[in-house]
Amino acid sequence: xxxxxxxxxxxxxxxxxxxxxxxxxxxxxxxxxxxxxxxxxxxxxxxxxxxxxxxxxxxxxxxxxxxxxxxxxxxxxxxxxxxxxxxxxxxxxxxxxxxxxxxxxxxxxxxxxxxxxxxxxxxxxxxxxxxxxxxxxxxxxxxxxxxxxxxxxxxxxxxxxxxxxxxxxxxxxxxxxxxxxxxxxxxxxxxxxxxxxxxxxxxxxxxxxxxxxxxxxxxxxxxxxxxxxxxxxxxxxxxxxxxxxxxxxxxxxxxxxxxxxxxxxxxxxxxxxxxxxxxxxxxxxxxxxxxxxxxxxxxxxxxxxxxxxxxxxxxxxxxxx
Amino acid sequence: xxxxxxxxxxxxxxxxxxxxxxxxxxxxxxxxxxxxxxxxxxxxxxxxxxxxxxxxxxxxxxxxxxxxxxxxxxxxxxxxxxxxxxxxxxxxxxxxxxxxxxxxxxxxxxxxxxxxxxxxxxxxxxxxxxxxxxxxxxxxxxxxxxxxxxxxxxxxxxxxxxxxxxxxxxxxxxxxxxxxxxxxxxxxxxxxxxxxxxxxxxxxxxxxxxxxxxxxxxxxxxxxxxxxxxxxxxxxxxxxxxxxxxxxxxxxxxxxxxxxxxxxxxxxxxxxxxxxxxxxxxxxxxxxxxxxxxxxxxxxxxxxxxxxxxxxxxxxxxxxxxxxxxxxxxxxxxxxxxxxxxxxxxxxxxxxxxxxxxxxxxxxxxxxxxxxxxxxxxxxxxxxxxxxxxxxxxxxxxxxxxxxxxxxxxxxxxxxxxxxxxxxxxxxxxxxxxxxxxxxxxxxxxxxxxxxxxxxxxxxxxxxxxxxxxxxxxxxxxxxxxxxxxxxxxxxxxxxxxxxxxxxxxxx
Numbered sequence: 093x094x095x096x097x098x099x100x101x102x103x104x105x106x107x108x109x110x111x112x113x114x115x116x117x118x119x120x121x122x123x124x125x126x127x128x129x130x131x132x133x134x135x136x137x138x139x140x141x142x143x144x145x146x147x148x149x150x151x152x153x154x155x156x157x158x159x160x161x162x163x164x165x166x167x168x169x170x171x172x173x174x175x176x177x178x179x180x181x182x183x184x185x186x187x188x189x190x191x192x193x194x195x196x197x198x199x200x201x202x203x204x205x206x207x208x209x210x211x212x213x214x215x216x217x218x219x220x221x222x223x224x225x226x227x228x229x230x231x232x233x234x235x236x237x238x239x240x241x242x243x244x245x246x247x248x249x250x251x252x253x254x255x256x257x258x259x260x261x262x263x264x265x266x267x268x269x270x271x272x273x274x275x276x277x278x279x280x281x282x283x284x285x286x287x288x289x290x291x292x293x294x295x296x297x298x299x300x301x302x303x304x305x306x307x308x309x310x311x312x313x314x315x316x317x318x319x320x321x322x323x324x325x326x327x328x329x330x331x332x333x334x335x336x337x338x339x340x341x342x343x344x345x346x347x348x349x350x351x352x353x354x355x356x357x358x359x360x361x362x363x364x365x366x367x368x369x370x371x372x373x374x375x376x377x378x379x380x381x382x383x384x385x386x387x388x389x390x391x392x393x394x395x396x397x398x399x400x401x402x403x404x405x406x407x408x409x410x411x412x413x
Numbered sequence: 414x415x416x417x418x419x420x421x422x423x424x425x426x427x428x429x430x431x432x433x434x435x436x437x438x439x440x441x442x443x444x445x446x447x448x449x450x451x452x453x454x455x456x457x458x459x460x461x462x463x464x465x466x467x468x469x470x471x472x473x474x475x476x477x478x479x480x481x482x483x484x485x486x487x488x489x490x491x492x493x494x495x496x497x498x499x500x501x502x503x504x505x506x507x508x509x510x511x512x513x514x515x516x517x518x519x520x521x522x523x524x525x526x527x528x529x530x531x532x533x534x535x536x537x538x539x540x541x542x543x544x545x546x547x548x549x550x551x552x553x554x555x556x557x558x559x560x561x562x563x564x565x566x567x568x569x570x571x572x573x574x575x576x577x578x579x580x581x582x583x584x585x586x587x588x589x590x591x592x593x594x595x596x597x598x599x600x601x602x603x604x605x606x607x608x609x610x611x612x613x614x615x616x617x618x619x620x621x622x623x624x625x626x627x628x629x630x631x632x633x634x635x636x637x638x639x640x641x642x643x644x645x646x647x648x649x650x651x652x653x654x655x656x657x658x659x660x661x662x663x664x665x666x667x668x669x670x671x672x673x674x675x676x677x678x679x680x681x682x683x684x685x686x687x688x689x690x691x692x693x694x695x696x697x698x699x700x701x702x703x704x705x706x707x708x709x710x711x712x713x714x715x716x717x718x719x720x721x722x723x724x725x726x727x728x729x730x731x732x733x734x735x736x737x738x739x740x741x742x743x744x745x746x747x748x749x750x751x752x753x754x755x756x757x758x759x760x761x762x763x764x765x766x767x768x769x770x771x772x773x774x775x776x777x778x779x780x781x782x783x784x785x786x787x788x789x790x791x792x793x794x795x796x797x798x799x800x801x802x803x804x805x806x807x808x809x810x811x812x813x814x815x816x817x818x819x820x821x822x823x824x825x826x827x828x829x830x831x832x833x834x835x836x837x838x839x840x841x842x843x844x845x846x847x848x849x850x851x852x853x854x855x856x857x858x859x860x861x862x863x864x865x866x867x868x869x870x871x872x873x874x875x876x877x878x879x880x881x882x883x884x885x886x887x888x889x890x891x892x893x894x895x896x897x898x899x900x901x902x903x904x905x906x907x908x909x910x911x912x913x914x915x916x917x918x919x920x921x
Contacts, residue, residue, distance in 0.1 A: 294518065
């Protein structure tokens with residue numbers, strides 16, 4: 093257990109910070125820890141959580157995805173056309189939305205690998221394209237999502253917010269098994285040392301493209317979940333989510349140099365960020381001062397994560413971090 | 414052995430990089446159940462040959478035949494599926510993953526899907542056999558020492574059940590007792606029919622292991638012969654194409670009364686250095702030996718201001734000094750220079766040009782104009798740096814030439830005391846002799862030199878005095894006739910200093 097905590101130190105710190113913040117939030121919330129409060133909190137956090145997972149897949153292979161928010165905007169506007177009507181129509185619509193997300197990721201991946209262009213440049217360009225498409229689809233916010241389905245996904249099951257159940261399924265049903273596959277380890281190998289990965293016989297091109305496809309897919313999931321929460325299509329959400337997804341992965345202990353971090357950390361980072369925002373909302377701090385305090389808490393949390401640099405007794409070890 | 418058919422055969426292989434011919438019409442073959450040593454200077458084409466076999470490069474012309482059939486190696490993945498496994502000199506482990514995860518990734522038949530763990534037992538066996546019992550599968554590779562990583566690399570290669578196993582400087586960071594255990598394992602692999610290609614710059618290793626030897630020079634295979642057919646001198650002549658009279662420069666009589674340049678008293682750091690005291694004298698070469706990771710390298714790092722909270726006294730030119738950082742250590746009044754263990758990452762900035770790298774140490778030094786090329790010209794001349802222009806990236810140089818750049822960069826400061834961490838690791842014979850010569854010349858000019866080495870021949874033939882480290886302490890200080898291979902190895906393993914006890918221990 094101790095060993096586990098030591099090797100996943102960053103995730104453990106993120107989890108502790110999250111628990112403390114959530115406790116403070118629920119403790120200070122006027123209506124306390126009710127299912128209602130938890131559900132709203134979980135839904136907000138889940139949207140950013142999925143966006144952060146998308147960002148995580150790009151960052152872990154030593155890339156970055158500036159199109160996460162744009163993919164969300166595009167899939168959200170597509171969803172606002174397709175997710176209403178018959179059950180079959182809606183299921184086809186969900187598949188189409190996710191495929192659209194994955195396709196965006198595939199385009200990014202192909203351009204990065206075969207165009208030999210840096211991820212930051214590629215995704216900066218494709219982000220504009222995706223947002224442009226979203227704006228063509230929905231010049232102004234509108235459209236509708238099937239309410240019954242939206243309720244089923246954004247309310248609760250037996251008092252437990254559905255979003256938290258989805259989070260658990262993601263971690264235990266997808267992430268932990270995925271971490272044991274060649275692709276799962278290959279992502280880390282590629283981000284940590286591309287040369288070592290190549291010499292170990294890993295198909296680095298396929299792994300990198302897969303990473304961006306996964307980023308697109310989770311961007312699509314984030315867009316889809318956003319649609320269920322807002323039940324409308326809005327092309328203007330891109331920029332905010334892209335920046336917050338980067339802040340979330342950093343907060344969750346994912347290193348921007350690649351190869352270190354986990355999906356759980358990215359989720360925790362997103363939940364922390366949203367909890368801070370919610371705390372501010374109820375804290376009575378003037379709304380104009382909120383970004384200042386949010387930023388300071390963010391900086392403090394990151395500083396705690398990096399504090400062990402001070403304990404390093406061999407100065408050379410600082411550079412490996 | 415010649416009656417056996419070839420496992421792998423290369424016919425008329427050439428590999429050109431632009432105008433450079435790395436390999437030029439080479440014929441080469443490996444037989445099952447044989448250890449075939451490949452010798453040559455850096456840049457002779459050995460590494461290129463290995464990279465062709467392991468699928469990293471494709472030949473410009475020529476054929477590769479596997480068991481008589483022509484094959485086209487498209488990728489490293491394809492090569493390893495055919496059983497051609499290379500243990501690279503440049504480590505191929507992923508630092509942020511654990512040992513276990515690294516092994517899983519390389520296991521046979523692993524793709525992008527679910528990974529099978531059935532070969533891990535074999536890897537554990539190999540690790541245990543080669544002195545790696547302490548290496549846990551759950552450790553992150555980044556947290557392992559360099560020798561431990563090399564042990565994992567060896568276990569990883571053998572785990573893949575190779576038909577042809579390439580060991581490229583596989584044991585360069587390992588000490589002699591571990592090397593012996595690795596060799597035992599390699600012989601077992603040979604006896605079960607594996608064909609083994611062995612690249613090393615240490616002659617005694619080749620003598621201990623090889624059945625057949627091929628010598629490469631300037632991209633060509635000069636000769637292939639059975640072990641024992643030619644002696645060291647003849648082999649060295651083949652490698653360099655010219656006679657090298659002596660590997661080591663003649664050693665003048667040590668001067669025990671030379672003034673001290675650097676005195677260390679009760680130097681300690683945590684559990685890793687315990688009360689080290691030694692004196693480096695002007696004009697003398699002081700050797701630091703012992704098994705890997707016994708504190709020798711930490712002592713050099715500590716002296717150079719890279720460790721925090723060190724205890725003890727360091728006295729330079731009769732003044733007590735407290736060195737806080739490398740920037741402080743290189744100041745003229747202290748005058749230390751450190752040639753680090755890993756030239757690729759610690760010694761040089763690979764993407765910058767040779768000229769820019771040369772200036773790095775002199776930058777910011779008082780009374781020196783780093784941009785003045787005459788600061789480096791003399792050292793570069795003596796070291797005979799082979800380069801295509803000082804404005805090329807330093808990464809375009811071979812390993813030996815890169816080390817020359819690291820040396821020249823520090824010599825520009827005219828250090829009073831030069832600290833070297835295994836400066837000839839993985840370097841060809843000719844460059845070694847050049848480095849030995851310049852070290853001796855610097856000593857003659859009055860520089861005090863502290864040389865950490867894993868090669869006991871260096872300690873014997875180059876050093877005036879040698880301190881052997883064990884578990885953070887100096888267990889033995891040898892000088893003059895006491896510096897023999899037996900004494901050094903015995904002290905390294907902390908058995909005893911008397912040679913009688915050593916032979917008893919061996920018989921036991």
